[in-house]
Amino acid sequence: MSTASATVERPRGLGKPEKMVESMGAGSKMFCCKLIKRVTDRRPQITEVDPEAKFWQQRGQCSRFALVNPLFIALMFLVDVVMDCKMAATHYEGGDHKWAAYTLGVIIFSQVFTEILSAIFYHDDLTNEGKTSWLKHFKLRVKPWLCAIHLILCGRFLRCFQIFKTVRLIRRIDEPHEDNCQLYRLYISQLQDSSTLSVVEAFTEEAPQVALQMYILVQKSSLDWTSFANWFILVTIIKSLCLFSFNLLTFVRMLRLGKQDSQLLELFSFASLLHFTWRLSMVASRILALVLYASLYKAMIYAVLCVHLFFSYLLLRGQPNNYFEDGSVKDKFLRFAFTVVSVFCFFPLAGKRTRKWGGPYYLVTFIENSILLLVWYFYSDWKHFSRVMMLMAGWGLFLLGLLSLLLYYGIFHPSFKDQEDVGPCVIPSSTPKLTRQNVILQFESTV
Numbered sequence: 001m002s003t004a005s006a007t008v009e010r011p012r013g014l015g016k017p018e019k020m021v022e023s024m025g026a027g028s029k030m031f032c033c034k035l036i037k038r039v040t041d042r043r044p045q046i047t048e049v050d051p052e053a054k055f056w057q058q059r060g061q062c063s064r065f066a067l068v069n070p071l072f073i074a075l076m077f078l079v080d081v082v083m084d085c086k087m088a089a090t091h092y093e094g095g096d097h098k099w100a101a102y103t104l105g106v107i108i109f110s111q112v113f114t115e116i117l118s119a120i121f122y123h124d125d126l127t128n129e130g131k132t133s134w135l136k137h138f139k140l141r142v143k144p145w146l147c148a149i150h151l152i153l154c155g156r157f158l159r160c161f162q163i164f165k166t167v168r169l170i171r172r173i174d175e176p177h178e179d180n181c182q183l184y185r186l187y188i189s190q191l192q193d194s195s196t197l198s199v200v201e202a203f204t205e206e207a208p209q210v211a212l213q214m215y216i217l218v219q220k221s222s223l224d225w226t227s228f229a230n231w232f233i234l235v236t237i238i239k240s241l242c243l244f245s246f247n248l249l250t251f252v253r254m255l256r257l258g259k260q261d262s263q264l265l266e267l268f269s270f271a272s273l274l275h276f277t278w279r280l281s282m283v284a285s286r287i288l289a290l291v292l293y294a295s296l297y298k299a300m301i302y303a304v305l306c307v308h309l310f311f312s313y314l315l316l317r318g319q320p321n322n323y324f325e326d327g328s329v330k331d332k333f334l335r336f337a338f339t340v341v342s343v344f345c346f347f348p349l350a351g352k353r354t355r356k357w358g359g360p361y362y363l364v365t366f367i368e369n370s371i372l373l374l375v376w377y378f379y380s381d382w383k384h385f386s387r388v389m390m391l392m393a394g395w396g397l398f399l400l401g402l403l404s405l406l407l408y409y410g411i412f413h414p415s416f417k418d419q420e421d422v423g424p425c426v427i428p429s430s431t432p433k434l435t436r437q438n439v440i441l442q443f444e445s446t447v
Contacts, residue, residue, distance in 0.1 A: 060184030
């Protein structure tokens with residue numbers, strides 16, 4: 001038999017599956033690239049002529065993601081409230097009526113307080129003639145009667161809708177104009193108001209929910225991990241911790257977005273990841289120490305909190321207020337609020353050079369946490385292994401937060417960026433001390 005006759009020809013079409021897989025892979029890759037390009041498409045794509053408008057255009061450009069973001073925020077807010085209400089219902093169905101009432105009480109207090117603050121922000125906008133005139137000019141002014149929507153606890157949805165309208169207007173800009181500058185600034189101002197309310201929610205709902213649900217878990221003599229209720233409590237704790245840290249990160253990002261002489265803190269960056277880890281670890285360590293101690297000594301925990309509040313008052317007393325005039329009623333109220341906030345984490349009044357205040361705070365907090373954890377370790381009736389694990393968790397979370405803090409401020413802080421990364425046009429900031437917060441923008445009195 002000849003070699004030629006023994007040769008078997010390759011059937012036609014045998015390579016088609018491989019080619020189909022390759023073509024499908026190339027098509028999927030092209031589709032994903034186009035999708036990412038469409039989502040991240042930032043507009044307006046014009047170049048502003050006015051130097052100030054050119055600077056704020058760089059800060060206020062909006063992608064399609066920015067268009068969807070208000071809807072996502074509204075959805076996450078709704079999911080958060082529904083999960084907390086479900087948590088209260090779970091306690092009630094399990095016969096824990098007291099815990100159900102406490103959980104529901106935290107939700108109601110947070111929502112009412114946040115809605116009142118949101119209504120105050122809208123009232124301030126209405127009394128600011130310059131800002132009101134620009135809102136009317138761009139047809140973004142909220143009618144006074146619409147503020148009544150806060151009575152049904154839906155003010156956050158109104159804000160999300162207003163931001164959505166502003167993003168649409170910005171993306172439709174098709175020619176340079178000096179008035180565009182005010183639209184960019186209005187958009188940033190709206191983002192700052194929304195992030196401020198998120199911080200209020202973090203301290204009035206997320207942190208108390210973590211403490212409450214963690215205390216409920218610790219109070220149980222034995223945990224049944226086959227129980228849906230226990231798993232749901234754990235998921236709620238993780239959710240609240242993540243939202244707490246993310247809200248504080250968003251607040252810092254919006255502060256930098258509105259300050260003309262500050263470099264931006266990008267969401268997807270090592271700096272943001274370290275900031276998030278710092279806040280999450282510190283608040284988790286703090287709440288864990290307080291909860292474990294409170295599980296043994298319910299009455300003594302109030303004495304511990306009073307001592308910490310007094311220390312925080314002394315620490316805040318020497319800090320300048322960058323939000324309101326020193327000595328005013330608002331200044332005293334804000335100092336009281338920040339004193340209460342310091343129970344959970346460090347949140348300074350001073351806008352700059354905060355390290356000299358943060359050092360003493362974290363030193364005292366670490367000593368305080370260690371004492372609470374060690375007292376619980378020696379007097380708790382938990383198994384030795386469980387007590388060691390809780391002790392390691394408390395110290396480990398604090399050290400992780402401290403390491404993230406040092407890396408954030410020492411290496412990855414936005415201020416270390418080159419000036420060229422900020423943009424070609426940086427306008428010196430001459431904004432005086434403002435009435436609401438030190439980053440709310442001033443608007444001209446005439447259109």
